[in-house]
Amino acid sequence: MEDYKFLFKVVLVGNAGVGKTCLVRRFTQGVFPPGQGATIGVDFMIKTVEINNERIKLQIWDTAGQERFRSITQSYYRSAHALILVYDISCQPTFDCLTDWLREIEEYASFKVLRVLVGNKIDREDREIPTEVGEDFAKRHDMYYLETSAKASDNVEKLFMQIAAELMEAKCKELPNYESSGAQSINGKTTTIRDNPCCDRLG
Numbered sequence: 001m002e003d004y005k006f007l008f009k010v011v012l013v014g015n016a017g018v019g020k021t022c023l024v025r026r027f028t029q030g031v032f033p034p035g036q037g038a039t040i041g042v043d044f045m046i047k048t049v050e051i052n053n054e055r056i057k058l059q060i061w062d063t064a065g066q067e068r069f070r071s072i073t074q075s076y077y078r079s080a081h082a083l084i085l086v087y088d089i090s091c092q093p094t095f096d097c098l099t100d101w102l103r104e105i106e107e108y109a110s111f112k113v114l115r116v117l118v119g120n121k122i123d124r125e126d127r128e129i130p131t132e133v134g135e136d137f138a139k140r141h142d143m144y145y146l147e148t149s150a151k152a153s154d155n156v157e158k159l160f161m162q163i164a165a166e167l168m169e170a171k172c173k174e175l176p177n178y179e180s181s182g183a184q185s186i187n188g189k190t191t192t193i194r195d196n197p198c199c200d201r202l203g
């Protein structure tokens with residue numbers, strides 16, 4: 001039997017080429033893959049992490065950004081616990097498409113889904129979208145915001161770990177007799193994490 005207390009499904013979406021596959025590979029395998037093709041349909045990887053002595057299994061679905069796969073990728077939204085919407089900070093069109101992606105998310109994902117906006121490729125020097133613009137977009141659409149580099153390994157671990165922590169927190173809150181202690185935040189939004197007696201009753 002596999003030893004984990006929680007299983008969460010995390011789905012990455014966003015335009016082709018923004019770095020979704022590289023973010024997943026960096027987090028799950030610790031590598032920045034050299035030239036690889038576009039994702040075809042959907043790919044998935046697993047990583048088990050530990051938070052407050054609880055093992056959390058993350059099932060990470062990497063969807064193809066290309067339009068022609070849209071009908072396949074949409075079907076993966078529904079059961080997602082968290083959706084990571086990625087754009088490339090050095091490519092304005094990938095930011096301009098965010099409202100289209102949000103429309104898809106609203107149509108196909110659960111209303112309870114945790115939504116995180118990620119500006120990737122911050123190692124690049126040809127930035128086109130200032131941090132504040134990304135932050136402001138996220139705030140207006142009630143999303144967390146984080147900037148990452150899959151290449152330089154900036155904030156990638158933080159991204160997935162904080163999503164895991166946030167989802168675990170939300171799950172524990174559904175249980176009776178919940179109290180909280182300790183806090184972590186993704187860029188200002190605070191999510192409470194605690195040593196979790198309530199979680200011991202799960203699984």
Ligand SMILES: Nc1nc2c(ncn2[C@@H]2O[C@H](COP(=O)(O)OP(=O)(O)OP(=O)(O)O)[C@@H](O)[C@H]2O)c(=O)[nH]1
Pocket residue numbers: 014015016017018019020021022023033035036037038039040063064065066120121122123124148149150151152
């Ligand atoms: N400089 C830089 N390049 C990156 C970074 N992440 C990804 N790339 C590059 O961006 C290109 C696309 O990366 P992918 O991870 O395949 O992009 P994707 O979003 O999965 O693309 P699709 O599968 O077509 O949807 C590749 O050439 C990567 O090497 C990053 O953090 N910094």
